[in-house]
Amino acid sequence: MTDQPAPADAAQTDTSPTDPPHPATGLDDVVHQRVRLGILTVAHQARRAEFGFLRTTLDLTAGNLSQHLTVLEKADLVGVEKGYEGRRPRTWITLTDAGRAALAAEIAQLKRLISQVEGPGA
Numbered sequence: 001m002t003d004q005p006a007p008a009d010a011a012q013t014d015t016s017p018t019d020p021p022h023p024a025t026g027l028d029d030v031v032h033q034r035v036r037l038g039i040l041t042v043a044h045q046a047r048r049a050e051f052g053f054l055r056t057t058l059d060l061t062a063g064n065l066s067q068h069l070t071v072l073e074k075a076d077l078v079g080v081e082k083g084y085e086g087r088r089p090r091t092w093i094t095l096t097d098a099g100r101a102a103l104a105a106e107i108a109q110l111k112r113l114i115s116q117v118e119g120p121g122a
Contacts, residue, residue, distance in 0.1 A: 023113035
């Protein structure tokens with residue numbers, strides 16, 4: 001039996017160093033994570049989202065939501081404001097300018113990825 005090269009995978013193509021990187025390489029790990037992307041999109045739509053609303057809307061535990069908010073706050077993508085509504089403590093989340101820009105960039109990158117998947121020859 002002779003050693004023959006394995007057949008080429010149909011998904012592999014030759015790329016040159018001048019080809020643009022694959023759209024998946026431009027996804028932001030901080031933004032792209034499912035829960036954090038959900039937080040950013042809800043905060044974008046609501047302009048100011050209350051913690052309990054986010055928790056319920058995204059079906060999360062308070063602890064899990066808190067951890068994701070910490071990541072987003074450290075990345076300066078959201079602002080967290082604590083206060084009271086009547087006598088009840090509340091936490092509100094808003095997008096920062098950097099958060100709006102990061103969300104827009106992520107959506108643009110996802111559109112490029114979708115376009116590549118659904119484009120010609122798909």
